[in-house]
Amino acid sequence: MRRIAARSWVDLGVLAVLSITGILGYATAFGTMNFLLAAAGGLLIGTAAAVAGSLFRLDVLTTTLIGIAAYFLFGGAFALPATTIAVVVPSLDTFAMLAIGAVFGWADIVTIGAPVEAPHYVAAVPLAAAWVVSLVGSMLALRWLPKKRTPWRTSLLVIGPGLLYLSGILLGTDEPVLAGVRGLVFAVLSLIWVAWRQASAAPVSGDGAARLRRRRIAGTAAVVAGAVVVGGVAGAAVQPASPERYVLREQVVPPFDPLEFPSPLSGFRHFTKDLADTPILEVSGVEPGDKIRLASMDAYTGKLWNVAGPEDPAGQDGGYAIVGETLPQPDTASLGGERSVEIASTGYADVWMPTVGYGSAIRLVEPAELTRSADLRYNAEAGTAVLTTGVEEGTAYTLDARVSKVPGDEELAEVPVAQLPVPAAQSVPDVVTAKAEEWAGEQASVIGQIRAIERALKTNGFLSHGLASDAVPSRAGHGADRIIELFTRSQMIGDEEQYATAMALMVRQLGYPSRVVMGFAPEIAEGAGTVEVTGSDVTAWVEVPFEGIGWVAFDPTPEQTDAPKDQVPKPKTEPQPQVRQPPRAQNDAEDLLATVEIDETEDEDRDPPFRIPGWVWAIALSLGIPAAIVFLPLLAVAAAKEARRRRRMSGPGYRSSAGAWEEFVDRSAELGLEPPERGSRLVFARTLGQRLAEQDLAASAAPATRADAAHRTAIATAEVTALAASVDRDVFSGREVDAAEAKARWAEADRVLGEIERSGGRVRRILARYRYRRRRRRSRKDAS
Template sequence: MNRMRVRPAVVTMLFSLAATALAAWSFWGVYQSAAFVVMLGGTLLLGGAIAVLGAVFRWPSIVIALLVVVVFLGAGVQLAVPGQASTGGLLPTWPGFVDLVQATWLSWKQLVTISLPVGSYQALLVPAFILTLLSIVVSASIGLRARHGELGAIPPMVLLLAGVLLGSATAPVPLWLSLTLLAVLLAWTMWLRWQRRSEAIRSLAEQSGMAVESPRERRFVGARTVAGAAVILVVAGVAGTAASVLLPAHNDRQVVRTAVEQPFDPRAYPSPLSGFRAYLEPAKAEEPMLTVRGIPADRRIRIATLDTYDGVTYSVGTDDVTSASGSFTRMPYRLDQPRAGGTAYRLDVTVRGYTGPWVPGSGQLEQVTFAGSDASDLTDSFFYNDVTGTAAVTRGLRAGDSYTLDTVVKPQFTGDQLAKTTPGSAEVPKPTVVPDELQQTLQKYTAGVTGTGARLAAALKGLAENGYISHGIAPDEPPSRSGHGADRITELLTDIPMLGDQEQYAVTAALMARQLGFPARVVIGFVAPEVTAAGQSATLTGSDVSAWIEVQTRQSGWVTVDPTPPVRPVPPKKPDQPTQISRPQTNVQPPVDDTPTQREEPPQAQVDTSDQQPPNPVLDTILGVLVIVGWVLLVLAVLAAPFLAVIGAKWRRRTLRRSAPTALERISGGWREFADAALDHGYDPPPAATRREMATTIGGSRAAALAGVADRAVFSPTAPSPAEADSVWRAVDDLRHALAKRETRWKRFVAAISLRSLGYRGWGTNRKKGRP
């Protein structure tokens, strides 16, 4: 390359590298690690080197493709699978090479079925590595070698789109990133057009031996081009911001990971709460289930969190209800959990008699590490739901498996703490069945209590005071039926004394919390025995099984609450107190009449049905139509803004030309207006064409006559009169209408919004040289 070609090549490479780097940064939300930054920098350098070498030596595309494959295989392990690189990450290993090749087609689905961010976990950097390498090679090669280098902007745009599609369903690509990439691509396009224009003018000047364009005109054209690009950026930024503010998305973002079927479906397994009593059977009650070291302060080890109640079972999602707790994804190397209000723990768990897909743990998981001969299989089949903190392995846990959990555990809430809270805003599936007896019992427990937190604390206190524990298994225990369906909850609340175990009390407490407005869910797990020294291990048996609830508060988020009544002797059931028969008699007595009237004042139903005017269907219909029309007009205005900006710029240009201060400038401006209209209609004049050459390109005697009038006005020693300028503009209007009549409506619209005349300056007035 000579000196004149080195500078454009350098600028082209800088634009291509900047655009590709910005587009690839859309993957930051997926990885969020230093390994991604290293991969991005190394890939840009290697891909840019391939493009430069191909441009210098004019290699064909097949050679470029082979070089891309060589770089992928030679540097892929170091950049995309850094965990398998040796010698400080400088040399690949055979296992890393195998992972790299397999990840070429396997890592794509793995990437969209795993929790974010993934860091450099396994070979999940390979998709970003492949896309970035292809983007920089194709973009830079087009910019350096193609006739229309603007096409080099397409690969970065495709890369940005890939980052959006493969990214998070909740965190969109930042607006600043999209606008910055748009600015870089616009600047690149303008610079390429400026280069071609400068080369054409330089070539014309060398052929004619005279200056074709003055420095002032060159600066004017450059300033106008930059101003036009700035207007486009401002319109795009304002439109994007307005759309995000005025038209917020009410649904989750639809990306690839939301459309891909997750490989672990918790609804394929029975609810773990249904097997609660099985842990208490004599065969399992004393059988060791887990050995745990590093037990948290609340001594609770979760099996699973359940948030969907259909009147039969409490489960993790259902076929009819979409639940956030039902979405399990593969977990990468680590999750960053907020430590606010929580304590970090490390649990070492050894599985003994426990079996099943659910992985016992505690709090919000940060990292899991499996040990033993099956560690690799367990790691590959591990799935996690960060909403509920529930983990599972599709392979299933068996005796002898062991793992280490790094978690963040919040302390358990007491009744006094709960009384000072208010409900949170988490979305939890609404129970499809709520027993009537639960509503009545809740009103009884909360009568005269104000405040949602205080009412929930009063309801839990009522359960603790009136409830008794019985599993109904041991011979000396009173009969107590298992299950937690609506009929069993009704039986629990109507029997005297109230008799059940953690299974029924946790479901009852969760339903009461839901009725009071608190998001609530049930947790089944184990309560470990107290340990005498820090770091001491404890063995959990089947009799340690328990169930509790979690409620979300606005002040502290999700907190653990234990609604289980204390263990105490169960009083004998009195056969002479049938509750269903005595209820009508108590309603007649005045003391009992007072209580229902007091209870009926605070119910939610009366609050929700406050006195309101009956709706007017006609007015509601009119308002609905007006709202729809308003939004439609707003959307149309946003979409039409760029086109209206182009049309407005052309109208202003035509007005300035028509109202120029002198007749000569008005005639010259009239010719330029006609030539610009012809250019917008698709006519392509020769570079730096004269007026007569331009008229010949368009065709027709009237165009030639207008060119002659403009030439006479420019070259004549006598200044033209205002009447001649008016005559020229009337001819220009007639010729513009004639050009429009030749085209269809669609082509006339395309000509009206065309940008060709706003950037083209193949003709310009140069009185000294006599060139148009």
């Protein structure tokens, strides 16, 4: 085994500290320090793989393969323990999430609202980042840096931790994490490392060495002090800290566009007609007066209310971002009582998730695959959530939320409306503006004007869902033509869809922002456990924002259902002349055919005769993937070695004999006995003998064992020397070498190599199977 110098261990420690300093910037994205366990695991796995490759003299490719295998075998314990078996053994889900997280986690993390908690594979991002930097940096520190220690070589090793530092800024939020402290630690440690790793031009001893050491310490202290003063004090005075940082999440528009889905309000009558008596939700944890929110809409197109698109700068409800379990809090809401709600869909199917109040945490329970999805999006200002894959029957989740405080009109009398940006309403009928000015009247306060409009709609209108049982029919829709009909008929007749639309537009015409909210308002008794929600509980209301309070709800829908019928005279019927009907035609020939029942059951609907259980597939894949990681590289290297051997055995006898020696040298190098780059075969033989002796003596402790090892080494060295001399005679004698002699050289080389393999130990033989080395064919001049 190759010995690692103490200076190299110091280099590895410095790289680890710099990497941890840089990756601390991820704290703002993940919210807590739990990600540090994954980052530390990545550093440990990458560094351990590089150290193992250096100790056993493995080449770069083999070391990289070992690092990849270690990432998949041990990464789950650090980043995804919930997917492993007994926290240590990786499962099929562990392999899949480690791969997906390393490839796609970078794109997901900038679109997920902080703190990032879902999808679970995002935890693989700090693991993979630290693993790559530590694996590459450690291999360079152990293999490349010791060959010639110069400042520029050491500086190149700082690039990896520097990239981690930069990624912590770009993937985080606009709130820095100890930016000044981390920056100074990173800069100072890097400067000291680069300065002290510069090799002296000539060896110095005695008093000269002491003076040189004192100068280096003084110089390093001066550089550090200068960096602190210039970077920390002067830098802050010349260029104060910017209140905004450039982070990727602020530049990326969430991919979800609510305009791709139908307006929730357009399906209002589906609930009142088709699902009126159908249980659609089971909700527990709610209290009397609570409403279940589906969606809030602030954009009116003249045809319908809808959620503003993500690119609309005036849309308060268009910002649906990917979230984890923790939900962001609204900026414009005064929150009161807490709720812990459990919601299960029994017949509801849509992308809009029923919620209560403004959520603080949400946990998907059923089905199980949703708990690992990245399809949950939430809008803090609207208090509504979206599951892009759709809420279906059987979907269940829990919600921690707080409901808005309901202030009285006395509290709102002196409070102005919050001038929040909302999309301008389009194609608003003139009658809406006229009615708004008429009903608002001479009210002085804003709340008085809004209450007047709400009261006029409730007292002058009648409620009708357009059902057959209603006394007066009511047409569905809430476009401009339907709102004109609502105000111009002799009686205002409609349901929550029309009244909420009318009031929201009237408030807009007075110059105040407003939005329409659709949801459910079931009857909730005091102390009720689980509440069953049916389609008849659907409702819609209006919300208007007030300064310092948030969005206040208004309900303009009347409770009166007995609307007077319009008196329209029925037209008189006139008698029609009787016409003799023609005789009935004879039965067609087709009517005489007997009905035959045909069994249309398809063969594929029948159960197969044999089906492999799912647990068998899970076990096979859990064992097959690690086996493939371990044995596929072994098979590939073995195939390459066999092709190399056949190629060298072909050709004339002298060339085949030389090929036997080349094969012997390469296989010795694969065992860790590296020959010199140049020299004759006899020089190679003596060098191999010396390294074989060093290997045997290092593995032997007792004097008797050392004596046996020295005896075996002497015999092996003599046999290698004899093999080198035989090959030299075959190559340089000028005589014809027949196939039998060449075959004898190969047999002799294999025998000597077998003795070397047995003396090297089982571990060295196993590792040699993963190594592939091909020495270039030397010219006749080099061979001599």
